[in-house]
Amino acid sequence: MAQPTPARTDRDWWRSAVIYQVYVRSFADGDGDGTGDLAGVRARLPYLAGLGVDALWFTPWYLSPLKDGGYDVADYRAIDPAFGTLAEAEKLIAEARELGIRTIVDVVPNHVSDQHPWFRAALAGGPERELFHFRPGRGDHGELPPNDWRSEFGGPAWSRLPDGGWYLHLFAPEQPDLNWSHPDVRQEHEDILRFWFERGVAGVRVDSAALLVKDPRLPDFVEGRDRHPYVDRDELHDIYRSWRTVADAYGGIFVGEVWLPDTERFAHYLRPDELHTAFNFSFLACPWDARRLRASIDETLAQHAPVGAPATWVLCNHDVTRTVTRYGREDTAFDFATKAFGTPADLALGTRRARAAALLSLALPGAVYIYQGEELGLPEADIPRDRVQDPMHFRSGGTDPGRDGCRVPLPWAAEAPYAGFGSRVEPWLPQPAGWPGYAADRQAQDPGSMLSLYREALRIRRATSGFGETPLTWLPAPDDVLAFARADGLICVVNLSDTPARLPAHSRSLLASGPLDDRGRLPRDTAVWLRA
Structure with a gap:
């Protein structure tokens, strides 16, 4: 195994870093209970150092009812017991740093869990109601939602309470949206940032970064209106400028999840006093087509140049179809609206293309994100309908397969129970029958494997001049x-x-x-x- 390289000391490490996304629940199970945890990640740190990554981005590991994979946060200052403890998280951050690997945590500012103390107090009639969006309904008896907004997961973006009132949730009903016009909401999130920066994290990924601020009138959505009622509101930039002051005090960085088709508006988030980077969804969703890929690369570099921000390159993540499967389908693009059960894929073709795409993305200027299992060439898994847990599936009435297929627990050892993910019980999501064939221990011995390709590519990228931001x-x-x-x-x-x-x-x-x-x-x- 390659020896870990000492962490870069320059403050611009993030501009050309290779960052590995860890979905803790499915990475490695340290205590054998079927759920991935921090103990499992700590045990696999040598693997990640040998792979050659610069940083780890952890999806939410906080206290949560896990109604949306941890993106329904009940307490930002506590680790969910399913994953471990705050002390373990602090050890993980320190141990990774000793191996030359920095840590990025995930913050979800648009909403909290319905089990968050604020929301529970709001339901009890406390002043915390002002921290959310409560409204009376429309219709003769308030039986209709306050407006026509739709949830990102399908269905209305409003749920009715027993007292007849309604509350806003752009995602699942268990994820009530926060009211970002209230100063307590802003202060709390700046305190959360300080809490984690003081524990040694190097950066923060900002979930749904363009959705926080709502038009205070909460009007119906009108296609073609100059300003969207809740996407990309101008008021957002004042929030991120304030956050940037916090991050700069600790030498920390931000990466935003910003889905925007307008390249000029997108670049506004990357001005020198706002977010450092943002995910490149144009490249992620692009089909396997030379003309389209070249256009995506050119547009990406052009939109970042005026604000001096580095591009990022992403092939997949915990929300989208795995690269091997997507590139093996007739339609090689990605769109949430076109996902369907049973879409055929040629995995041999998809694997060949995914290997080529890995070298393409790693050769481009800027930073690269690798989603766990991508280095193993994992395909999308078909989850039996009675085992699906993703709210996207249920909110769609069962037509959307959901995102569980890209979240199946990793295979570590071909001959071990549950492919080495854990030892005692079946993982929280079922592994396909052929999963041991992708196991890391087997691929490590095969110079032609996907894992060997990634290890060698990252070694060359780190050791060879010409990469980075040139x-x-x-x-x-x-x-x-x-x-x-x-x-x-x-x-x-x-x-x-x-x-x-x-x-x-x-x-x-x-x-x-x-x-x-x-x-x-x-x-x-x-x-x-x-x-x-």
Whole structure:
């Protein structure tokens, strides 16, 4: 196993970092109860150091009823007992840092759990009602929701209480939205940021970062209106400027979950006094198409340049279909609206493309995010309907398969019970029959495996000049072939055509996602890194 590299000491480490997303519940089960936990992560830190990542982003590990995978937070200053304790979290942060790995935690500012003390006090009639959006209903007897807003998970964005009133939730009913016009809400979140920065975290991922502020009139949604009633409100930027002051005091960074089609509006969140970075959903959702990928890359770099922010590159995460499966389907794009049960996928084709996409994303300027299991080439799992837990499935009336298929517990050891995830009981989500075939211990011994490809790619990326934030220059190439140069003679070529592609002049090959043909050409759905 590769030796861990000491953590970078410069404050700009995040501009070209490789960040690994940990969904704790499904990463590794340290106590054998079927649920992943902090003990499991701590035991696997050497694996993560050997993989070569710079930081870990943890999805919410806080006290939660887990009605939405932990994104329904009941207490930001406590770890959920299913995962461990606050003391364990502090040990994990410190132990990872000793291995050269920083920690990023997840904050969910749009809403809290309905079990949060604030909301429970609000339901009891306390002044905490002002911290949420309570309204009387419409209709003759208040039987209709206050407006026509729809939940991101389907159905109305309002739930009615026994007293006849309604409260707003842009996600599940168990996730009431906070009222960000109230100073106590703002103060509490700044205190939460300080709490975690003081415990050694290097950064914070901001969930649903463009949804916090609502039009105080709570009007109906009208298509084409100049200002959306709750998406990308101008008032958000004052909040993030205030947050940036907190982060700067600790040397911390932010990454925002900002889904916005308007590139100019998107860039506003990345101004020097606001968020440091934001996820690149254009690239994540892009189909396996050379023209579309090149356009996404160009647009991404162009929208970041005016504000001096680095781009980020993401292929999948805990909310979207796994890359291997998506790239093996007829429609290789991603859209929440088109997900369906039983969509066929050619996993061999998807795996070949996912290997090439890994080298493509890792060769681009900026930071890269890897979702756990991506380095193992895991496909989307088919979850039996009676085992699905995701609220997206239930709120859709059962038509949306939900997100559980990309959250199945990881396979660590091919011959161990439950593929080495845990030892005593079945994991919280069932593992498919073929899961042991993807196990990390088996792939570690195979130089041609997906894990070996990722390890070698990250080793080269860290050790070779030309990566990082150096400029990208497109090279002449046939249609359906992406070819670009970085600094110091580094070249990346990706062949998305049906025929082998000739390689540009080079002195040596650094790494390929698959073998070249017998004439030294790049086969279809294959990528290579070259030194000119």
